[in-house]
Amino acid sequence: MANAVTKIEEIASSSSSFTFTSIPATYDDLMIIGSTKTNHTSGNNLPPNSWYSRFNGDSTSDYAFRWYGSYDAGFMGPLQTSVSSIEVPGCASSWSSNAGWGHWWVHIPGYKDSSQKSGLMAGGWSQDSSTSSGSFRGSFNWNKTAAITSILFGPVYGSFVTGTNATLYGISNA
Numbered sequence: 001m002a003n004a005v006t007k008i009e010e011i012a013s014s015s016s017s018f019t020f021t022s023i024p025a026t027y028d029d030l031m032i033i034g035s036t037k038t039n040h041t042s043g044n045n046l047p048p049n050s051w052y053s054r055f056n057g058d059s060t061s062d063y064a065f066r067w068y069g070s071y072d073a074g075f076m077g078p079l080q081t082s083v084s085s086i087e088v089p090g091c092a093s094s095w096s097s098n099a100g101w102g103h104w105w106v107h108i109p110g111y112k113d114s115s116q117k118s119g120l121m122a123g124g125w126s127q128d129s130s131t132s133s134g135s136f137r138g139s140f141n142w143n144k145t146a147a148i149t150s151i152l153f154g155p156v157y158g159s160f161v162t163g164t165n166a167t168l169y170g171i172s173n174a
Contacts, residue, residue: 004172005031014162017154025112025147027170032106032151034166036091040158049093049102049125049134050156052085055117055148059084067121067138076136086140090123091155100126100133101163112147 006027011018023030036051054063061082067089068077076089090104104123111117124135142148153166 003174006170006172008168008170010165010167012163012165013160014164016159017152018160018164018166019150019152020166020168021150023111023149023151023168024170025149026172027112028110028173029171030106030108030111030148030151031169031171032108032166033169034104034153034164036102036104036153036155036164036166037100037161038091038093038155038158039161040093040155049091050087050089051091051102052087052154052156053106054085054152055142055144056146056150057152058142058144062143063140064143065138065140067136069124069134069136069138071134076134086142087156088121088123088138089134089136090121090125092125093158094161108148114145114147116145117142117148 009020061084063083063086064081065086066079091102092100102123102125106119106121108117108119118139118141120139122137126133
């Protein structure tokens, strides 16, 4: 059980991406909680409702992810290996000028350890009562042994809109 949770940084963004930088190696785990929406207006299915993440500026094919869940059109559950980022649902788009948002969290245990990194994620989104909504949970790996010192987030399509935000927390177990 965590003994202390410390807010490290909060970012509010209306751009094509945002990055937590200079993450200190003074915690045991990291937790990120966010709310996202894009200006993308074409279609209401999964790709427009997704964001991606990379660690330490690494865009090589050293990531893998698996998530599963449901949305208004059915079940979802891809497994991706040897890809250049972690792609995650949980980001609402501006399809049909709706008021929906995506809300999510990511937990990264042992982010500073000298082993490959893995983590957990969960979230959901709601466009409006007549379009896409869904929820998911999953896991990911980053096949590098470097400590995580920066984390980039970007939408798969479009740019984040005003109100998009994420907060990075450090968790100490001692």
